[in-house]
Amino acid sequence: MNGVERRVRPGTGLPPRGRRLGTSRLRLPSHRASSATLAGAYPFLAASPPQAGVPVGIDALTGEGFAFDPWQAYADGLVTNPNVALLGVIGVGKSALVKSLTFRSIAHARRVYIPGDPKGEWAQVAHAAGGVVVPLGPGMPTRLNPLDTSATNPEARHQARTRLLVALAGTVLGRDLSPVEHTGLDAALTAAEQAHTTVLVGHVIDALVDPNPTSAAADRTTAAVRAADGRDLAAGLRRLVRGDLAGLFDRPSTVQLDASAPMVVLDLSRLGSDDAALAAAMTCTSAWLETAIASTGGQRWVVYDEAWRLMRHEALIARMQAQWKLSRAHGIANLLVQHRLSDVTGTGDAGSRARGLAQGLLADCSTRIVYRQEPDQTTTTATTLGLTKTERDLLPALPRGTGLWKLPRASHVVHHVLHPDELPLVDTDAAMRHDPATEG
Ligand SMILES: Nc1ncnc2c1ncn2[C@@H]1O[C@H](COP(=O)(O)OP(=O)(O)OP(=O)(O)O)[C@@H](O)[C@H]1O
Ligand SMILES: [Mg+2]
CATH class of the missing domain: 3.40.50.300 (P-loop containing nucleotide triphosphate hydrolases)
Incomplete structure (x- = not known):
């Protein structure tokens, strides 16, 4: 930044003796600094706004x-x-x-993807953009299966589903899973994957309640002990099957993500004001969206x-x-x-x-x-x-x-x-x- 230089008395910053300060102009000593230094003192001064985008x-x-x-x-x-x-x-x-x-x-x-719109205020934007709105909630016919995954490799598919179920169980239970619950969940998911082509949360709950004796024996436990260890977990996950979220996330998906849609909004406004239900629903919708995003x-x-x-x-x-x-x-x-x-x-x-x-x-x-x-x-x-x-x-x-x-x-x-x-x-x-x- 340029300033007008004035003569000053050395070391004082004041004008030379005998000269009066003008009434119309304030004679301050000039200060020179780079724009980068000045921006530190007064941040708005030097930065010119980004123009690209x-x-x-x-x-x-x-x-x-x-x-x-x-x-x-x-x-x-x-x-x-x-x-x-x-x-x-x-x-x-x-x-x-x-x-x-x-x-x-x-x-x-x-x-643009909106994994959860709790107030239902994005639908009009999506419609104007030629996008898709997926309304989820009591009374709506739409279903999303959070255990859908884009992974083709069975191991990657199992891991993606495990991550989702751990997050979902953590949200509905409000705590981390214990090590025995982790092992039980993994065994239940394996059993559900062996028995069904389209795996649903309900299948995993069934396998938690009624564990496979052979798999339990392989882990040096019994089906009865495993069922007892998994009781809390099964009760928590049941919220998706019988509770306030019943039906939304425990059936095969009725919608596929349209990869060419410019905007996708998952409208959760019908879920009401329960933050725990919203968080559980968001865990499911974000899993579904993650799968959709990975494939586009x-x-x-x-x-x-x-x-x-x-x-x-x-x-x-x-x-x-x-x-x-x-x-x-x-x-x-x-x-x-x-x-x-x-x-x-x-x-x-x-x-x-x-x-x-x-x-x-x-x-x-x-x-x-x-x-x-x-x-x-x-x-x-x-x-x-x-x-x-x-x-x-x-x-x-x-x-x-x-x-x-x-x-x-x-x-x-x-x-x-x-x-x-x-x-x-x-x-x-x-x-x-x-x-x-x-x-x-
Ligand atoms: N730049 C703007 N110029 C004119 N009106 C605006 C502008 N930004 C927002 N508004 C108006 O202000 C109102 C509130 O805006 P908006 O809903 O975006 O607020 P918000 O911060 O998201 O509120 P909330 O915290 O409740 O979600 C809207 O009706 C919108 O039309
Ligand atoms: Mg807002």
Whole structure:
């Protein structure tokens, strides 16, 4: 940055003696520094916004257009991974940003997957994009078999199913499986695979309740002992067969993923507000989606809107983290939407595995977008994300639709601009405007 140099007294920074400070001009000593150094002191000053990618809106400080595409940003060395975390209080435009960003990215040949839409607000976006909506819930005819797998090798198939069942059992039981439960589950799955071509969760439960005596003897136990060891596990998994999730995930799949669909939304809004049911359903849908994704190619967004509802379920976070590790290999950018950072940092007890896993997910997001935060959250947010004081002070004042985009080496305040045609797709305020008293 260039400054105008003035004569100063050596070592004082003051003008020469005998000269009066003008009333119209303040004679400050000039300061020269590179734009990189100045950006450290005042982060918004030097960074020019990324122009390559999907148009998002206007850089509030430069007035220039701001574009973003995680794959492009990765290729340009702006980020070390394509994943994105988005934080913000209720109703500030988080979903609107994600919907329009992913919707616009379809024109750039990206595809979009929503493994769980708990509010049912993505269907209209999927329809507008020519995508597919899979509605799941009581009264709906759609069924997904989470034990479907794309692996052709029997061993890989068995391993994929075991991982899914362990995560599912961990979610419904709310704890890790014991070693005997692991062994019993593995034996039950083997028995179900030997007896059925299309393996269903119900087959595995049957084999848990009534274990194969030969296989039990091979493991130096008896069928009776194994059945006793597997009682909790069978009772937990039964929730998928007889409980509130009955029928949804225990029959052969009625839908196949259309690999050419630009957007696939698994609509879970009919499941209600039970977070445990949502987490179990998400474990199943993400397994089904994982299988579908592995059998297709291309760059894809996987969006976890309302992710804060899932963060209490350690088994699900563990599974998400395992999937994220493979994301780059599959060309996937994950996007996690949270209200505040304590949804992540407050997961489980201090030092617990759940908290470590949740923090790991955040650490795996090179791009962090922060929408308005409550004043009592700004210190935690600033410390965790390494924000400067200027950035921190901005957070409680951000208006709807405006966010701080924190890339590893640059920050931008961006106002997300919606096209008039997009407004009906992102509108979640209709119920607030609807006033039955004024309707005839
Ligand atoms: N950039 C924008 N310009 C104009 N209106 C916007 C913008 N962003 C969001 N809105 C409007 O604000 C409302 C709330 O947006 P949205 O549902 O995306 O918020 P949210 O942060 O996802 O809320 P929640 O936390 O409840 O999920 C919507 O009706 C949307 O149309
Ligand atoms: Mg939302």
